[in-house]
Amino acid sequence: DTAVSQTPKYLVTQMGNDKSIKCEQNLGHDTMYWYKQDSKKFLKIMFSYNNKELIINETVPNRFSPKSPDKAHLNLHINSLELGDSAVYFCASSQERPYGYTFGSGTRLTVV
Amino acid sequence: DQQVKQNSPSLSVQEGRISILNCDYTNSMFDYFLWYKKYPAEGPTFLISISSIKDKNEDGRFTVFLNKSAKHLSLHIVPSQPGDSAVYFCAFSGGSNYKLTFGKGTLLTVNP
Numbered sequence: 465d466t467a468v469s470q471t472p473k474y475l476v477t478q479m480g481n482d483k484s485i486k487c488e489q490n491l492g493h494d495t496m497y498w499y500k501q502d503s504k505k506f507l508k509i510m511f512s513y514n515n516k517e518l519i520i521n522e523t524v525p526n527r528f529s530p531k532s533p534d535k536a537h538l539n540l541h542i543n544s545l546e547l548g549d550s551a552v553y554f555c556a557s558s559q560e561r562p563y564g565y566t567f568g569s570g571t572r573l574t575v576v
Numbered sequence: 577d578q579q580v581k582q583n584s585p586s587l588s589v590q591e592g593r594i595s596i597l598n599c600d601y602t603n604s605m606f607d608y609f610l611w612y613k614k615y616p617a618e619g620p621t622f623l624i625s626i627s628s629i630k631d632k633n634e635d636g637r638f639t640v641f642l643n644k645s646a647k648h649l650s651l652h653i654v655p656s657q658p659g660d661s662a663v664y665f666c667a668f669s670g671g672s673n674y675k676l677t678f679g680k681g682t683l684l685t686v687n688p
Contacts, residue, residue: 507678554619564610567619
């Protein structure tokens with residue numbers, strides 16, 4: 465009964481491939497996010513959806529495309545993977561403040 | 577984008593003593609402040625928060641202090657326990673889109 469679940473947990477792939485990471489939350493939250501934690505350990509927001517509508521789109525290469533089929537799911541598709549895409553990607557969800565985010569356990573992506 | 581600075585990459589304390597973790601911020605629009613805790617191979621988990629109208633919030637062994645004039649946020653853990661050993665991130669929010677801006681994290685080690 466994990467609240468925010470991401471799959472896969474680990475992903476090793478070659479440069480140039482296309483891959484997807486899936487995220488689902490069963491908390492009934494309206495807003496979902498993708499964050500990237502790079503080698504310098506910064507957690508940086510990439511995208512946010514509220515009720516299937518894109519509300520945050522930070523400066524992210526357009527090789528990254530989020531898709532939200534419903535408010536419980538937010539998937540991340542990455543085209544033409546590059547070495548610099550190697551990172552841990554976290555999905556999260558939230559309701560209105562003052563509550564914080566609930567994070568998934570992360571997907572470690574390694575591009576070789 | 578250095579709106580948030582968590583300048584101590586690591587902190588080591590003895591069990592039973594106080595742990596003090598610090599963050600500084602520059603963005604005056606931040607009005608909600610949070611701390612997250614992260615164990616290896618897991619996602620960050622929400623710990624405690626404070627809004628800009630307060631200067632202190634307590635939850636058991638954890639107390640968050642906000643000094644708005646100095647733009648400084650701190651987390652006190654008393655007494656520290658070995659299970660508190662983790663990476664602690666400060667996070668900041670401002671505006672209506674619920675975006676959180678994270679610090680780089682501080683690795684806390686509590687020695688038995």
